[in-house]
Amino acid sequence: QVQLVESGGGSVQAGGSLKLSCAASGIIAGRMTWFRQAPGLAREGVATIYRTSGITAYTDSVRGRFTMSRDESTNTVLLQMNSLKPEDTAIYYCAASVSIMGAAFSPDVYDYWGQGTPVTVSS
Numbered sequence: 001q002v003q004l005v006e007s008g009g010g011s012v013q014a015g016g017s018l019k020l021s022c023a024a025s026g027i028i029a030g031r032m033t034w035f036r037q038a039p040g041l042a043r044e045g046v047a048t049i050y051r052t053s054g055i056t057a058y059t060d061s062v063r064g065r066f067t068m069s070r071d072e073s074t075n076t077v078l079l080q081m082n083s084l085k086p087e088d089t090a091i092y093y094c095a096a097s098v099s100i101m102g103a104a105f106s107p108d109v110y111d112y113w114g115q116g117t118p119v120t121v122s123s
Contacts, residue, residue, distance in 0.1 A: 002026040002112045004094045009117030012084055016121070020079040022094030022114055029096035029112075032077045033104055034068065036090035036119075043093070045105025047079060057104060062088075084121045091116040
């Protein structure tokens with residue numbers, strides 16, 4: 001049984017930092033990605049990491065502020081979020097797929113999702 005369990009969300013003031021974790025079990029994912037969804041908006045890909053190469057990619061709005069990394073010993077991916085802005089407020093989801101085919105930031109290519117962790121950034 002595949003499980004993705006996120007943690008680390010919370011409330012911070014603008015300019016602050018949070019670190020999200022996603023612990024995966026039951027899967028060796030070829031690619032893992034953080035998505036977020038704000039109220040009334042579509043789910044948006046934020047950051048992705050490829051297991052074999054370790055290559056990461058980011059959406060433009062977070063590049064330079066967010067850093068995604070992995071801990072292979074614990075099958076965990078992390079998202080360090082710095083210089084947070086109110087527009088970063090959303091539910092953050094971890095997603096995983098065995099295959100690395102398809103667009104990394106397309107929700108449709110992922111087979112497994114976590115339950116989400118909320119991030120609130122106040123101005």
